[in-house]
Amino acid sequence: MEFGPHLLLATLEGAVTAAVLALTAVGLSLVFGVMRVVNIAHGEFYMLGAVIAWYVAHMMGGHPALGFFAALVLAPLLVGAIAVLADITILKRLDYDPERTIVATIGLLYIIQQLTLMTYGPEARPVEAPFNTRIALPWFEWGEDGFQFYYPWGLSTTSYKLAVIGAAAAVLLGVWAMMARTKIGLLMRATQADRDMALAFGIPVERVYALVFGIGAALAALGAVLIVPIQQAHYLMGADPLLLAFIVVIIGGLGSLPGTVLAALFIGLSDGIISVFFSPTLAKILATLLVGLVLVWRPQGLFGTRTA
């Protein structure tokens, strides 16, 4: 009883990372897929989600669950609104030019980051989880004495971590249903396929773009609200999710939602497992190496299409 149980624990930790990463990366992928905008400020929308969650939870008082669930609704809405505003005032005026929007979102990154530093400050602050029961993990194995069942045996996870995984899965299902089953999803996909033809068939492309940019940012913010009871809110916390989200989106195939989710699972789980057994740095090195290999051998990503 050495390697196996630790692997189970690492897998669970990795699954939490993967769940939040999937939300963040799907937001990034949606924005790139539909708008062809590489949003460097995506990590800052994530950070804003966490910081706003802290403000909301702090102001609500009362039972921690009350503040947390208020934040779960308010933070993505507020961040989405900020993103819509950024789209209308900045990206639209650049005509969504691929190069100029990269520079513009880099600028946006620093503006959001520094404004947060000036107002929220450099401290890392926690948001209390709405519920946080320890759940001891069971383990069983075939040993010299036959079948053994250990419970409890020392290591545990929490009910909140399991809830994060469940919530992320539910939201991703919702995003999929929106894209595949609703009219607005149809209009988004038509815009993604051919912007000019979308206009020629009455689709208000600028409004679709603003909405997509808002939804993309809101997904990042939602991921951050889910993680903030585990990791704390800090003004520099957006860098890692941005890097990982880009890694995931490139491996999964730019603009492919199923590919993005699968790649998030893969990168999140391997990040968790490698971090536990070796080091977090090695996990990032391997993930970045994988991106290099994918770019060399399959530039469109594992699930991307070349001509999309």
Add this chain to the structure above:
Amino acid sequence: MLELRKINSGYGAAQVLRDVSLSVAPGEILCLMGRNGAGKTTMMQTIMGLLPLMSGEIMLDGKDVGILPPHEVPRAGIGYIPQGRRLFSGLSVAQNLEVGLQVRNSGKAVLDEVLELFPRLRERMDQPAQTLSGGEQQMLATARALCIEPKVLLLDEPTEGLQPSMIEAIRQVVVKMREAGVAILLVEQRIEAVLSVADRVAFIENGRNGETMSVDALRAEPSIIERYVGV
């Protein structure tokens, strides 16, 4: 009635169309002819609002559609069948048609009418658009535009690269639309196709109006075609 009044347009600083005027009446097929680069596709994209109108007016039934934002031009009743078909790839046949239907909130009856014209599409409703054959893709591009119940149809080389049976199928639909009172602006390179379907022919040369004449007049004097289109 679609009427262009002295329109100027182009790509950024590069002006292509210069003071072009023409009109298409309901139930009429006006065929646009000219060499490659003369400005035929530019004209269609300008009508759709996809290229900026530098000056001039685009009137639809007495209303200026040249000042509308691009996505409102089709809502005024202009259906566009672009060169190269440009279907929404990744969407199924049914979803491509649905995008057409939502432009003017057309109902199921319109869809049924359109599918009546293209029964082959009915068998392929759930297939991804990009997996259709070339002829079927052209049918879908045409059907998508018909889903908006257009008053005006713009067809940019609809028969390019199609086999003869498909060309005939498309031609029949175009003629049916004329009978239904749709004003049709058609870009077509093949002279026999023009003569068999058009009511009038407008020549365009280096972005300017050439002669505009009835098909009968053109039949009597076919050398004009050579002057505008010959190499």
